[in-house]
Amino acid sequence: KAGVTQTPRYLIKTRGQQVTLSCSPISGHRSVSWYQQTPGQGLQFLFEYFSETQRNKGNFPGRFSGRQFSNSRSEMNVSTLELGDSALYLCASSLYPIPGQSTDTQYFGPGTRLTVL
């Protein structure tokens, strides 16, 4: 079974631009979560989607947004890029998310390395 795939793997943008990152979960997985990884802040939760609905959101400004499609693929968008947005953006998928129950295993993709100049 193919793992989580993320495209593109690397991106270079300039301040003020916007960017869209894509994530394809493992086949059959319906929950997709996004995380930002930086040397200073570590791994931080951005948001989680299930059945095209955002169920949970981390403490990031509104410039960070996402969506999920009917085939469970997900995209995240960052508008008006800032230097501090340079990071590795990771997508993770889970099999059967049941609200209120302990988090099931999250499988991470290789990430998209975003550099903002």
Next chain:
Amino acid sequence: QQQVKQSPQSLIVQKGGISIINCAYENTAFDYFPWYQQFPGKGPALLIAIRPDVSEKKEGRFTISFNKSAKQFSLHIMDSQPGDSATYFCAASRGDYKLSFGAGTTVTVRA
């Protein structure tokens, strides 16, 4: 505000030795505690996970010890190998699919 505190930041161990990484949490609503391994240029990969109703879980050379009353859990890597050199993250969640990660521990295994 970091919800999961991880130590040490880095450690060096000889081949065949034991690596021990500790994590502590405050939120008693957490009920799932995974450990992830990350190599440079790769995404984190799940190593082993535990729930609070179990005090210890072992998978191969990796063991999680969990102390619910102390709100602490740790990862032991037995018979450490050079291929274990990586960054290890502990994490916790409370059934909302939002993982709170520790800051990470870089493990270097010397041959």
